[in-house]
Amino acid sequence: MTEKKKTTIVLFSGDYDKAMAAYIIANGAAAYDHEVTIFHTFWGLNALRKDADIQVKKGFMEKMFGRMMPKGADKMGLSKMNFAGFGPKMIKNVIKKHNAMPLPDLIEMAREQDIKLVACTMTMDLLGLQKEELLDNIEYAGVAAYLGDAEDGNVNLFI
Amino acid sequence: MTEKKKTTIVLFSGDYDKAMAAYIIANGAAAYDHEVTIFHTFWGLNALRKDADIQVKKGFMEKMFGRMMPKGADKMGLSKMNFAGFGPKMIKNVIKKHNAMPLPDLIEMAREQDIKLVACTMTMDLLGLQKEELLDNIEYAGVAAYLGDAEDGNVNLFI
Amino acid sequence: MTEKKKTTIVLFSGDYDKAMAAYIIANGAAAYDHEVTIFHTFWGLNALRKDADIQVKKGFMEKMFGRMMPKGADKMGLSKMNFAGFGPKMIKNVIKKHNAMPLPDLIEMAREQDIKLVACTMTMDLLGLQKEELLDNIEYAGVAAYLGDAEDGNVNLFI
Numbered sequence: 001m002t003e004k005k006k007t008t009i010v011l012f013s014g015d016y017d018k019a020m021a022a023y024i025i026a027n028g029a030a031a032y033d034h035e036v037t038i039f040h041t042f043w044g045l046n047a048l049r050k051d052a053d054i055q056v057k058k059g060f061m062e063k064m065f066g067r068m069m070p071k072g073a074d075k076m077g078l079s080k081m082n083f084a085g086f087g088p089k090m091i092k093n094v095i096k097k098h099n100a101m102p103l104p105d106l107i108e109m110a111r112e113q114d115i116k117l118v119a120c121t122m123t124m125d126l127l128g129l130q131k132e133e134l135l136d137n138i139e140y141a142g143v144a145a146y147l148g149d150a151e152d153g154n155v156n157l158f159i
Numbered sequence: 160m161t162e163k164k165k166t167t168i169v170l171f172s173g174d175y176d177k178a179m180a181a182y183i184i185a186n187g188a189a190a191y192d193h194e195v196t197i198f199h200t201f202w203g204l205n206a207l208r209k210d211a212d213i214q215v216k217k218g219f220m221e222k223m224f225g226r227m228m229p230k231g232a233d234k235m236g237l238s239k240m241n242f243a244g245f246g247p248k249m250i251k252n253v254i255k256k257h258n259a260m261p262l263p264d265l266i267e268m269a270r271e272q273d274i275k276l277v278a279c280t281m282t283m284d285l286l287g288l289q290k291e292e293l294l295d296n297i298e299y300a301g302v303a304a305y306l307g308d309a310e311d312g313n314v315n316l317f318i
Numbered sequence: 319m320t321e322k323k324k325t326t327i328v329l330f331s332g333d334y335d336k337a338m339a340a341y342i343i344a345n346g347a348a349a350y351d352h353e354v355t356i357f358h359t360f361w362g363l364n365a366l367r368k369d370a371d372i373q374v375k376k377g378f379m380e381k382m383f384g385r386m387m388p389k390g391a392d393k394m395g396l397s398k399m400n401f402a403g404f405g406p407k408m409i410k411n412v413i414k415k416h417n418a419m420p421l422p423d424l425i426e427m428a429r430e431q432d433i434k435l436v437a438c439t440m441t442m443d444l445l446g447l448q449k450e451e452l453l454d455n456i457e458y459a460g461v462a463a464y465l466g467d468a469e470d471g472n473v474n475l476f477i
Contacts, residue, residue, distance in 0.1 A: 010184075021330055061249060094445075147191055155468045158476060306347055315473050
């Protein structure tokens with residue numbers, strides 16, 4: 001049994017820049033051999049949405065939320081200076097220029113490094129998101145599982 | 160002397176959804192027998208405001224803040240998609256539909272579970288909030304008390 | 319070799335009120351003899367910008383970001399009730415009235431207490447900020463250095 005250090009991040013935010021920060025810290029921690037979990041809740045679930053238009057049965061409210069929220073990491077806005085979508089374009093532009101990684105690549109890297117990506121089932125319910133709409137091969141859990149990971153963690157962050 | 164695990168949350172945000180996340184994690188941690196503290200500072204103090212219109216003597220600035228800030232948990236807006244108050248109505252609607260708990264009930268549950276609710280006295284001063292305006296039977300403290308709780312905590316979050 | 323407690327804060331936010339909270343907690347922790355680090359990333363870097371107009375060579379995008387972002391702690395806006403700059407004036411007014419410390423003084427105090435102020439080099443690159451534009455005598459590092467500080471920290475916060 002290995003005694004790895006643990007990093008556990010709650011990703012609450014649906015902002016492109018905050019999700020970038022979460023995934024950069026997570027990927028860094030995994031590179032330093034931490035056991036890493038990102039627990040996606042509320043708007044943070046949008047980072048796990050598939051790009052495609054998935055057909056699932058939903059009530060009216062759930063359809064409204066589904067339409068208004070960004071479909072996947074690449075569609076998310078900035079927390080500051082979003083300027084109706086111009087801000088994210090600027091950021092993606094400088095990311096490319098500086099050979100940094102855009103958010104979808106950071107998420108892909110997290111999967112390759114076996115970072116545990118968890119979707120919060122309670123808020124999926126609230127926002128009307130279904131498993132078919134989220135990336136494949138992620139985990140589903142509630143606050144109890146989060147606390148189980150976090151309570152003996154070394155780095156616990158709420159982003 | 161019991162050696163309980165500790166969860167200490169700074170609630171800085173005055174957003175309904177972020178306060179929900181804070182109280183869900185807090186209530187979960189209390190259910191798992193953690194010693195839990197929520198330290199309310201800046202806009203997070205609004206979650207502790209009484210619903211009623213309390214008459215207290217205030218200067219001009221303090222009156223302004225008092226009027227502009229939401230009076231209690233039920234009046235708080237969303238961090239995303241607030242749409243001039245329509246967003247919170249949607250969230251409360253789906254909370255009811257899914258038998259989840261709205262924020263005032265989560266706060267009530269926290270009190271029943273003996274979660275320590277603390278109001279930050281320094282920011283109460285800044286925002287001109289007085290004890291009469293906040294819920295009864297909460298605690299009042301400053302950053303020193305927060306650090307005392309947090310420094311040997313297991314889960315420390317800033318929300 | 320002393321075994322000091324450690325507080326490590328990621329300051330991601332460029333909001334005046336959030337930066338105040340970060341520096342108040344940091345200064346408090348330093349007063350209680352913690353070893354304290356504030357790692358400034360993304361918009362949090364603006365708290366470290368010099369007030370003056372520094373002439374450095376930049377590309378177009380970097381110039382745009384440089385112009386749109388606040389030049390230093392005193393120019394930052396509020397996370398709530400900013401009202402096109404009126405909110406920060408109100409806050410600074412009540413800070414003065416209550417003999418509390420405005421953000422630039424809190425940063426100065428942090429420097430006097432030997433709090434380690436770090437600028438994230440990766441996001442400096444992204445936002446096109448150069449060392450000449452930031453306060454003197456700060457440190458420069460990446461996510462690896464942050465994790466080194468955070469992984470055996472007592473209080474870890476993302477603000």
